[in-house]
Amino acid sequence: MTRKVVAIVALVLLFSLSTGCWNRREIETLGFVVAVGVDTSLGATHWESPDVDGDSMPRMQCTVQIVKPSAVVSGERSQTLERPFWAVSATGRTILECIRNLSEVSPRILYWPHNRWFLIGEEYAKGGVTRVLDLMERDQETRRRTAILVVMGGRAWDVLQTEFELERTPSEAGRGIVSNASGRFSTVAVATVNDFLVTLASEGIDPVAMCVEVIPYTFPYEITGDVVREGVKATARLSGAAVFRSDKLVGWLDGREARGYNWVVGKVKSAVLVVDAPQSSVELDPSASLIGLEIIRSKGAFRPRITDDGRRIGMEVKISAEANIADVQPYIDSYSDAELWTSLEQRLEEAIKSEAMAAIRKAQELRADIFGFGREVYRTNPRVWKQVKDQWYEIFADMEPEIEVTAKIVRSGLKVRSVKLEEMGGAGEGR
């Protein structure tokens, strides 16, 4: 009898306690955040109450981009002209305070697991970013794989208003652009919050973040009539990298320099490098003298070269790449011209070396060791690192790295010979 009573009480307790939890959230009460941006505050937004506590702490502005589920549904209803997201800002002294301030204007609870983008305005990034990144690590809803970007010459707020052709939500479009730009052209330095924080905590290396800029659409004409067109007023472009020294933004790498950075750290997946054609190939038309080489595989690594007394530290950078002949302007005959392959390989090696050197020179100029040359010294020679740690930026800035590039052209596509224009101007073989 007692056992039955105990069992019934236990069951009642279990059923009553297991019906839900304190943290239950119904989907229709959630606002899915897909991007967040942080800027220096321009003053409280119009819906915010003025400071009542008289606090003079500098404020930050946090903007979140929330998906509007009703505007992104597929099918016929997708014809809606409603903007598929809502970008809204609030100010505060910490990022969490900003986010909680948003609860005064958002009818839905902000839900963070879908957030993929963390944008920082240039002005804010110059003052240091660690203070806003802690939340991304500490909170259980956020992702450590969230991409981190700095807005070149602008504010995160502006980027979070931009729209993209081909994709309804900016978050998805951005994902596609990062995938394309890093996987096909290698002109962005992809970085996540985790990468950034691990780099910040490591010795002898400074972090980089992706660089994004607003591209305004300025049409010289107006499209009118029955054809429905969404009014994309500005879009965004991802290229290059934001360079930090410690957690403060100190400068930028352009797309070519960012690829140079990727060569050195071994992150080039694919790229197209344009080189001058060998002299023998441009006899007929010197104006069409360029050859595009598509990188299909590459490796990059470096190791320090330290003299026995530990006073001189150099860096040996080794890069290897394989490429295909992908785009040819002049006439070439890869079938019978044996010299062509060697000649193109030399040109490719020079082009890669030039990009890598450009990135190193820029980092030296900014005095930010984004490659982790110092970290490599620390890893391989911790005792030497201990001695040089305090003067590292000077050593890094004066360093003359040796770059050794080995390039291999492996294929020439679906043809072995280009169209040869007749001297009389008639067409030769069809392309």
Next chain:
Amino acid sequence: MTITHKTTARQLGSVLFLLRVATMTLTLPSVIGMPSSQGLWLAGIVGTVISLPLLAWMVTLSRAEGLDDVVRISRRLLGPIGGSTVGWLFVLYWLILAAFELRYISEAYLTGTMPETPIVVFMALTALVSAGIARRGIRLIAMMAELIAFLVLISLLLTMVLPLDVVRLRNLLPVFPEGLQPLILPTATAVPLFLDMVVLMMIAPSMTSGVGLMQGTVWSALVSGAVLTLLIVVVTAVFGPISTALELPALSLTRMISIGGAVERLELITVVSWTFGIGLALATVLWAAATASAHLLGLRCFEPLVYPLGGLAVFLGIRMWPDVGNFDKSTTAISGGLVTSLFILAVLAVLTAARWLRRRAGGGGDSGRRGETE
């Protein structure tokens, strides 16, 4: 209280594996708060190597005393008062361990998934379920452990393998930038967690043989040592210097998983390990505490003691650690770990010495309730 079914070496190994490995799915006491991260994986290896002879010592003592349990061995070798004192100390130790496991899993649920839920809800429900299992005896626990250890092992392997794209083995270098000294604290923290396997001295009477007791113990120590080392390697390779600042490293690892950019954040893997692994480890400890208490109180059965002990563990779990900071520190060698090690090593030393003195005085070596069968 008659045990009618025997526990196999594999089942014992599974029970001990869950006891040791369950905590790894939560915080990694050998990593959290340590001064540097690179060489910590060595603490896993050294900790296992140091623990193996200590565990073998426990097994040897049990076998020499006819596979009797530690309370009966203590009473026989140290007399009714000394033996009962040791017995009650073991009950207290297992009770604190149960409180610790309860607090551990509840804090993990709160920190990792549902921060607003009152902690007592998790603690009470876990204690209720685990006590329910414990009440059915070591046979059921052993059979469940045999199944669940495999599940936990697979989930841990997935946790380590799936974030492979973010593993940077260079984060493991240099191994000892500051010499060997930073290795002492993490190693000393790893050893007490292996010593929690002392519960094998309560399971011994249910074993099929002494050889099985040794096999199960050694294998569980080796496998859990390997898993501990690998986990530290992966955590350090992914998180570098910040790995020592992570509250729940295994959970953080699963948050890094991204399969094809589509399947992400598989925290479920870790939560499954928590629920099943800790649940069963807790059941084992509650069973040991209840069985030892029944012996000491001269009761014929331990079952009525399980739920009250579970309730006591909930109470202690809430009252003993005012905040997570204190709780985390209690797992390190400079705090709770040191007390655990000293207690268990002192008991082993006293029992071995008493046995040696008795033999020297002509009291006979095999004073156990039954002899080795193999």
